[in-house]
Amino acid sequence: MSGDYLxxxxxxxxxxxxxxxxxxxxxxxxxxxxxxICDLVPGEAPEGQVALNCDVTDPAAVExxxxxxxxxxxxxxxxxxxxxxxxxxxxxxxTAVSDETWDRIIAVNLTGTFNVCREAVRVMEAQGHGSIxxxxxxxxxxxxxxxxxxxxxxxxxxxxxxxxxxECGPKNIRVNCIxxxxxxxxxxxxxxAYSQPDVLPxxxxxxxxxxxxxxAFLCSDRSGFTTAATVVVDGGFSAA
Ligand code: NAP
Numbered sequence: 707m708s709g710d711y712l713x714x715x716x717x718x719x720x721x722x723x724x725x726x727x728x729x730x731x732x733x734x735x736x737x738x739x740x741x742x743i744c745d746l747v748p749g750e751a752p753e754g755q756v757a758l759n760c761d762v763t764d765p766a767a768v769e770x771x772x773x774x775x776x777x778x779x780x781x782x783x784x785x786x787x788x789x790x791x792x793x794x795x796x797x798x799x800x801t802a803v804s805d806e807t808w809d810r811i812i813a814v815n816l817t818g819t820f821n822v823c824r825e826a827v828r829v830m831e832a833q834g835h836g837s838i839x840x841x842x843x844x845x846x847x848x849x850x851x852x853x854x855x856x857x858x859x860x861x862x863x864x865x866x867x868x869x870x871x872x873e874c875g876p877k878n879i880r881v882n883c884i885x886x887x888x889x890x891x892x893x894x895x896x897x898x899a900y901s902q903p904d905v906l907p908x909x910x911x912x913x914x915x916x917x918x919x920x921x922a923f924l925c926s927d928r929s930g931f932t933t934a935a936t937v938v939v940d941g942g943f944s945a946a
Pocket of ligand 1: 720721722723724725726727744745746747760761762763787788789790791792814815818841842843844885886887888889890891892893894
């Protein structure tokens with residue numbers, strides 16, 4: 707039986723079939739929300755939720771996903787932007803980064819977030835309220851050697867989030883950006899198998915639920931005075 711501080715809320719989660727996005731959807735349901743899970747391969751939705759095929763790089767697909775979520779649930783109260791790609795092998799020294807790698811990472815991580823935020827604002831403006839959560843990364847703040855395209859895409863997400871928060875405050879739409887550290891997900895599992903970060907003050911890697919609970923709080927009315935925030939959830943990594 708679910709029910710808690712997200713009771714009655716409708717949350718749309720991009721990248722909701724895997725890793726952090728999947729965990730965000732699960733936690734939001736546990737806290738009482740109904741969720742629209744959007745992904746390239748969305749899989750089966752749990753009872754009471756909807757799973758939607760949506761490529762965030764395609765503005766028309768994003769528009770269709772929001773329309774489907776509204777058809778299912780009547781509105782969209784919050785959006786969590788988890789769709790993303792990381793290519794550690796091809797996003798290396800800048801002289802080795804191909805045009806294709808750069809374009810794809812920017813297209814999914816930055817343009818995809820822009821497409822989703824733009825549609826979210828259209829919908830939320832008409833509703834008169836909403837909360838948008840973006841997912842950048844600690845690399846948007848710290849930088850990370852030989853991770854050029856990914857770092858740039860996440861820096862863009864962080865800047866977009868702040869600009870949008872200022873624009874949307876008067877519309878009663880909040881925008882906050884989470885910067886995760888190293889979280890154990892399908893995105894990171896291959897890299898972590900042979901390389902573990904050694905400077906984590908908290909003494910462990912992150913779990914998707916560590917990010918999901920922060921996202922759920924930012925979706926909820928409990929964070930009603932929080933907007934334009936950069937929320938670092940990294941086990942102390944960036945401070946160390
Ligand atoms: P993940 O397990 O790979 O999940 C990402 C999901 O996004 C996957 O289901 C992926 O589908 C989907 N996706 C990729 N391209 C898409 C597109 N064009 N349209 C819609 N969905 C798309 O990765 P994660 O670790 O949970 O990452 C979630 C977010 O957190 C990403 O933005 C990532 O950059 C960010 N982040 C992660 C970490 C970490 O340590 N894990 C740290 C900082 C930030 P496919 O699997 O089919 O590609």
